[in-house]
Amino acid sequence: MELPIFNKEFGGKRPRWEELTPEQQKQWTKDMATYAAMIEIMDEGIGKLVEAIKRKGMYENTVFLFLSDNGATDEGGYLGQLMSDLSNTPYRSYKKWVFQGGTSTPFILTYGDKRKNRMEGQVCRQPAHIIDILPTCMALGQAVYPERFGHADLPGRSLLPAAEGKPVEERTLYFEHQSSCGIIDGHWKLVKANRNMQWELIDLDKDPFETNDLAGQYPEKVEELEAKWIEWANTHKVFPLENRTWTERINFYKQKNPDQRGEN
Secondary structure, three states: OOOOOOOHHHOOOOOOHHHOOHHHHHHHHHHHHHHHHHHHHHHHHHHHHHHHHHHOOOHHHOEEEEEOOOOOOOOOHHHHHHHHHHHHOOOOOOOOOOOHHHHOOOEEEEEOOHHHOOOOOOOOOOOOOHHHHHHHHHHHOOOOOOOOOOOOOOOOOOOHHHHOOOOOOOOOEEEEEOOEEEEEEOOEEEEEOOOOOOOEEEEOOOOOOOOOOOOOOOHHHHHHHHHHHHHHHHHOOOOOOOOOOHHHHHHHHHHHOOOOOOOO
């Protein structure tokens, strides 16, 4: 599959390395070297943690879950956007938006007891969501979610079947972040950058990089998925969608709800 080049985010023309000024090249090199050092230090820290668990005799009774934050951010000026674009390649867009570049993240699940690693070294391409982490941990601990609780309708699914090479129960996934909206239902994805933009319809099987909007070809599918998303939004306190920036939203709701400790 040919990898796309996203020029729209750069005013229609992505810059070449040679087109950057010497100062920009120097700064980018320094920033990427710093980033690489952070990754190396993190990797070393994880290694120390694993060794400590082994020394305590807990290794074979431990399950390791690792995932990175979703989507690199385009904050930090022009070079920041270039670095974010590189980190998210080949996916579209950045953190904050619910295109694949803003929501995708690698995830690793491995057992200390290697006999349980039935998918060792293999890549699972089944879609999953952060909401699946809690049900997965509960399944590992054989815990039961309380029936009487404010969120008794736990939406996630255990990912343990995927770790055994089995399919995870199919479901529809919903997204909203700072009025960027999306829904994934099977191989179809309906997505828009913000509340003021039109929906885009993507066939993820054929176009995982979200370059070809099929909304004009399949208006009935757009209407169907939009209705599902609106029903979800109405039942999950998503509305009203706002134009406030992230900082503005934080400050607004802190003033509206000064008790942020959840004690009352």
